Amino acid sequence: MRRWVLPALLLAGLVGAWQVAASTGALADLLNLKPILVPSPAEIAESLWDSRSLLAENAWVTLKEMLLGFGCALIAGIGFAVAMHLSETLHRAFYPPIVASQAIPILAIAPILVVWFGYGMGPKLWIVALVCFFPIAVNTLDGLRSVDPEAMKMMRTLDASRPQILWRVEAPTALPFAFSGAKVAAGITGIAAVFGEWAGAESGLGVLIHLDSSQFETARLFAEVTLVAVMALVLFGLLALAERYIVTWR
Amino acid sequence: MPAKAKEFAAESASPAYGEAPGVAISIRALGHAYGELQTIESLDLHIPAHGVLGLVGPSGCGKSTLLELVAGLQEPERGEVALGDGVDSRARLARCAFMPQRDMLLPWLSAIDNAALALRNRGVHRAAARREAGLLFDRFGLAGFERARPAELSGGMRQRVAFLRTLVAGKPVLALDEPFASLDAITRAEMQEWLAGALAADPRTVVLVTHDVEEALYLCDNVAVLSARPARVVDELNAPEPRAANRDAAVTDPEFVSARERAMQALRGGTK
Numbered sequence: 097m098r099r100w101v102l103p104a105l106l107l108a109g110l111v112g113a114w115q116v117a118a119s120t121g122a123l124a125d126l127l128n129l130k131p132i133l134v135p136s137p138a139e140i141a142e143s144l145w146d147s148r149s150l151l152a153e154n155a156w157v158t159l160k161e162m163l164l165g166f167g168c169a170l171i172a173g174i175g176f177a178v179a180m181h182l183s184e185t186l187h188r189a190f191y192p193p194i195v196a197s198q199a200i201p202i203l204a205i206a207p208i209l210v211v212w213f214g215y216g217m218g219p220k221l222w223i224v225a226l227v228c229f230f231p232i233a234v235n236t237l238d239g240l241r242s243v244d245p246e247a248m249k250m251m252r253t254l255d256a257s258r259p260q261i262l263w264r265v266e267a268p269t270a271l272p273f274a275f276s277g278a279k280v281a282a283g284i285t286g287i288a289a290v291f292g293e294w295a296g297a298e299s300g301l302g303v304l305i306h307l308d309s310s311q312f313e314t315a316r317l318f319a320e321v322t323l324v325a326v327m328a329l330v331l332f333g334l335l336a337l338a339e340r341y342i343v344t345w346r
Numbered sequence: 347m348p349a350k351a352k353e354f355a356a357e358s359a360s361p362a363y364g365e366a367p368g369v370a371i372s373i374r375a376l377g378h379a380y381g382e383l384q385t386i387e388s389l390d391l392h393i394p395a396h397g398v399l400g401l402v403g404p405s406g407c408g409k410s411t412l413l414e415l416v417a418g419l420q421e422p423e424r425g426e427v428a429l430g431d432g433v434d435s436r437a438r439l440a441r442c443a444f445m446p447q448r449d450m451l452l453p454w455l456s457a458i459d460n461a462a463l464a465l466r467n468r469g470v471h472r473a474a475a476r477r478e479a480g481l482l483f484d485r486f487g488l489a490g491f492e493r494a495r496p497a498e499l500s501g502g503m504r505q506r507v508a509f510l511r512t513l514v515a516g517k518p519v520l521a522l523d524e525p526f527a528s529l530d531a532i533t534r535a536e537m538q539e540w541l542a543g544a545l546a547a548d549p550r551t552v553v554l555v556t557h558d559v560e561e562a563l564y565l566c567d568n569v570a571v572l573s574a575r576p577a578r579v580v581d582e583l584n585a586p587e588p589r590a591a592n593r594d595a596a597v598t599d600p601e602f603v604s605a606r607e608r609a610m611q612a613l614r615g616g617t618k
Contacts, residue, residue: 246446253417253444254464254515264463268454345453345495 111137135315140322143315150304151316155323157300161217161292162285162327165224169281172225173232174274181240181266182258198230202288206295220292220300227288228281232274239273240266272346275339282335286328368395369430369441369518369551371416377424378411385411387576388425393568395518396549400562402613403572409555410447410523412577416553417444417521429519429551443515445522449508451496457507458483458492464515482510486544502533506540513548522554526561538564539593559609560597571612581612 117123118136127134135143144151176194180187202223209219243266251261293302301320308317371393378386385408393399401409414420415427418438426433429441443464451460458476459466461483465475476492483489488506496504505525512520525541526534542565545552556562562569563585571581586601596602 244450246448247450247452249414249417249419250444250446250450251463251467252419253439253442253517253521254467254511255440256463256467260467264466265452268452345497 133312133314135318139315140318143313144319144322147316147319151301151319151323154299154301154304154320155327158286158289158293158302158324159327161220161224161289161300162331164217165221165288166228166278166281166285166331168221168225169228169232170278173229173277173281174236176229176233177236177240177270177274178262180237182262194230194233197226200226202227203291203295206291209292210296215296215298219295220289220297223292223295224285224288227284231280232277235277235280236270236274239270242273243269272339272343275335275343279332279335279339282331283328285331286324290324368549369432370395370397371399371519371551371553372428373416373425374428375425376412376415376422376427378408378415378420378422380411384576386415387578389578391570391579393551393553395551397568398545398552398554398566400566400569401553401555401572402557402559402562402569402609403577404574404613405557407572407575408577409572413444413521413523413553413555416519417442419444441517442519442521443512443517445508445512445520445525447523447525447527449496449504451504451507451511453496455495456492457488457494457496457499457503460496461507461510461514463511479510479514482514485547486510487540500533501529502537505529505537509541509544513544513550517550519551519553522552524556525554527557534561535593541565542593559606559613563602563605563609564593564596569609571609580615581609583609583612 114123115137117126118131118134119138121131124131124134176190180190206219206223209222213219213222247265248261251265256264289300290302290305293300294306297303301324305317305320305324308314308320371391373389373391376386376389377384389412391399401412403409411420415422416429416438418429418435418440421435427438429438432438432441451457452463455463458479459472462470462472462475462479465478466472470478480492483492486506488503488510491499491503491507496507499507505528509522509525512522526537529537538561545565552566554562554566559569563583566585569583569585570579571583572578573580583605586599586605597606
């Protein structure tokens with residue numbers, strides 16, 4: 097528990113300082129803004145409570161997009177990594193396009209995806225999955241390739257078939273790498289979902305963020321941003337927890 | 347075979363594990379290159395069934411390649427490596443278990459599951475595989491450590507588990523690549539005695555690669571001294587018989603000392 101103490105204190109200190117600076121109007125004066133544009137943490141919490149049913153409803157939409165998109169990326173990322181590891185031809189064919197996919201400006205293609213797939217869940221899943229796919233696939237592939245060749249030789253003389261080597265040696269070796277990739281991906285699921293919603297959606301925290309920022313509902317805007325961040329952090333935390341229980345040999 | 351090992355063999359009441367029928371190794375006119383580099387040049391060696399051959403030679407002389415050729419991990423470019431009637435690499439793989447230089451224990455498996463790997467690969471159920479490997483844990487001084495993860499074991503114990511893993515495979519031929527190179531001097535001496543005992547209790551045809559002339563002469567029936575690359579046999583020695591009850595006495599025996607000197611001279615000659 098001790099390693100939580102320092103970041104918790106830092107966070108509490110920052111929020112406290114922000115509270116004081118915002119509620120006395122010092123922060124607004126400094127930025128030369130109206131106090132309504134610089135909400136204090138207490139005001140943000142209050143707006144979070146007041147709009148709880150609206151926020152919960154929309155947070156659920158965004159959370160579904162994040163989780164389903166992440167799930168698709170996890171399956172595809174690990175699937176592609178294993179396929180590229182087992183077949184040099186597939187590796188040569190797919191690796192460059194996968195790297196190139198990372199260079200696609202998602203923000204730019206999001207509207208096109210909306211045109212293609214409509215206003216529903218589809219385009220958001222694509223965007224979240226596209227963003228999450230790369231770190232998972234590349235890390236898992238690196239993990240699979242990091243197996244010691246001596247261990248492979250040893251397994252071959254112990255009558256292991258190719259699938260057995262994959263399952264008993266390569267998969268466990270790659271597991272911590274896959275977790276690293278998944279944690280990186282989890283951290284950006286929220287950003288990706290919000291981007292997806294901005295391109296065109298009827299509900300979701302991204303939609304609310306967009307509305308509230310144009311209407312200067314700054315307190316609720318901060319509440320929404322906080323919710324997005326917390327959801328991504330919880331996903332990250334769950335993965336870290338799962339890793340601790342599964343990867344017990346490190 | 348050292349006298350102590352014979353005692354050890356007599357003491358162990360249970361029958362030898364796997365009771366693999368003996369298989370002789372014959373290497374004829376073997377030549378192999380690694381890219382442009384000629385690593386082995388017309389090598390001839392014969393090891394009788396249940397014989398233990400030591401290979402010593404300077405670093406990078408192709409000993410490890412030779413071991414991989416014996417184990418069936420590679421196909422020779424010229425000449426032939428036969429384990430009994432098995433000539434092609436598939437047949438050699440089926441007859442030989444390979445123990446790599448580092449223990450290569452899988453850190454996510456317990457000691458017993460590591461030792462039972464070959465059985466699991468052959469489709470034996472986990473409980474049955476553990477039971478079978480467990481018999482060897484009792485016999486070879488590892489009782490009580492079945493459930494330990496490799497990280498919890500000392501260097502010597504890890505090496506024992508790695509050797510048991512090789513033994514449990516039940517192959518008639520064992521290819522050991524400098525099995526004790528990573529251990530400190532005292533543990534290494536202990537492990538050499540332990541290995542001598544294990545091989546006496548459960549005889550196999552063994553090819554042992556080592557840097558250590560003393561280790562080779564203590565553990566093996568015959569020792570082939572190889573030259574620098576391309577590897578050829580400079581000298582072949584018979585280990586002195588009978589060897590004393592313990593390792594310290596064995597290696598200070600005058601006959602042993604003179605054999606060691608001869609091997610060292612051959613080694614120096616082959617490096618030139």
